[in-house]
Amino acid sequence: MKQQLLAACRHLLAPLVRVLLRGGVTSAEFAELSKETFVEVARRDYGIQGRQTNNSRVALLTGLSRREVTRVRDVLIGEAPAPELRASRVAQVLSGWHVDAEFLDGSGLPRVLPVRGATRSIEALLKRYAGDLPHGACLKELQQLGLVEKVRSGFRVLARDYVRSTADPDIVRQLGVALHDHAATLAHNVDANRTEPARFEGMATTTRLAPRYARAFAELAAQKAQALLEEMDAWLLRHEVKGPGEPSAIRMGLGVYLIKDSNRRGRGK
Numbered sequence: 301m302k303q304q305l306l307a308a309c310r311h312l313l314a315p316l317v318r319v320l321l322r323g324g325v326t327s328a329e330f331a332e333l334s335k336e337t338f339v340e341v342a343r344r345d346y347g348i349q350g351r352q353t354n355n356s357r358v359a360l361l362t363g364l365s366r367r368e369v370t371r372v373r374d375v376l377i378g379e380a381p382a383p384e385l386r387a388s389r390v391a392q393v394l395s396g397w398h399v400d401a402e403f404l405d406g407s408g409l410p411r412v413l414p415v416r417g418a419t420r421s422i423e424a425l426l427k428r429y430a431g432d433l434p435h436g437a438c439l440k441e442l443q444q445l446g447l448v449e450k451v452r453s454g455f456r457v458l459a460r461d462y463v464r465s466t467a468d469p470d471i472v473r474q475l476g477v478a479l480h481d482h483a484a485t486l487a488h489n490v491d492a493n494r495t496e497p498a499r500f501e502g503m504a505t506t507t508r509l510a511p512r513y514a515r516a517f518a519e520l521a522a523q524k525a526q527a528l529l530e531e532m533d534a535w536l537l538r539h540e541v542k543g544p545g546e547p548s549a550i551r552m553g554l555g556v557y558l559i560k561d562s563n564r565r566g567r568g569k
Contacts, residue, residue: 414454
């Protein structure tokens with residue numbers, strides 16, 4: 301079961317990591333977030349007689365040391381500042397180019413840097429701020445991201461910050477809500493100790509759809525799904541809490557999403 305969970309988690313994380321990379325989130329930032337979430341859930345959900353789990357048990361459950369659990373707990377409850385995580389290497393290079401005096405001109409602006417040279421060069425900049433990354437690959441990445449441009453005397457920096465995503469913040473927030481809701485349903489259904497019936501979760505999919513029908517299916521799915529969601533929305537509206545004398549309200553709903561994967565696994569089976 302543990303190996304199956306890890307395999308499922310890897311599969312789940314792949315599209316999420318694509319979003320994180322486009323947004324400039326580093327593995328260190330994600331690792332710290334993961335620690336905080338492990339400690340938060342272990343403290344909240346695995347206590348005895350309604351009390352929060354102590355640090356020793358959280359360490360046992362999560363595999364973190366007691367010292368690390370204490371540090372993360374203090375961050376969560378606001379008794380310690382969040383750690384300063386190193387930005388991505390690209391962000392570090394941009395920052396160095398804008399604040400390091402060696403790479404600034406007399407007006408305090410970023411210099412146009414030649415590729416080679418022991419000082420005041422792309423070579424020197426990347427040696428200082430790109431760590432062990434291959435300098436040629438790093439410079440190529442900066443160009444592909446539109447962060448630098450080649451000019452006659454070298455390279456000019458075009459951006460101060462590295463934010464790869466231009467997504468609407470509301471879309472990003474919705475991504476978190478949708479992933480949370482789907483994962484919460486799946487977690488409920490695989491919980492052997494649940495006291496409520498399994499929640500509906502299903503999909504209609506095939507690995508053998510002819511590509512020429514992809515658009516037709518997307519349009520059909522959107523039409524049918526929209527009609528279903530409008531029906532569900534109307535039902536929910538009719539059954540909302542109307543006044544202060546009624547029981548406390550709960551959040552319920554139904555999510556529908558299109559599935560599309562160009563992977564051709566399953567062909568011929």
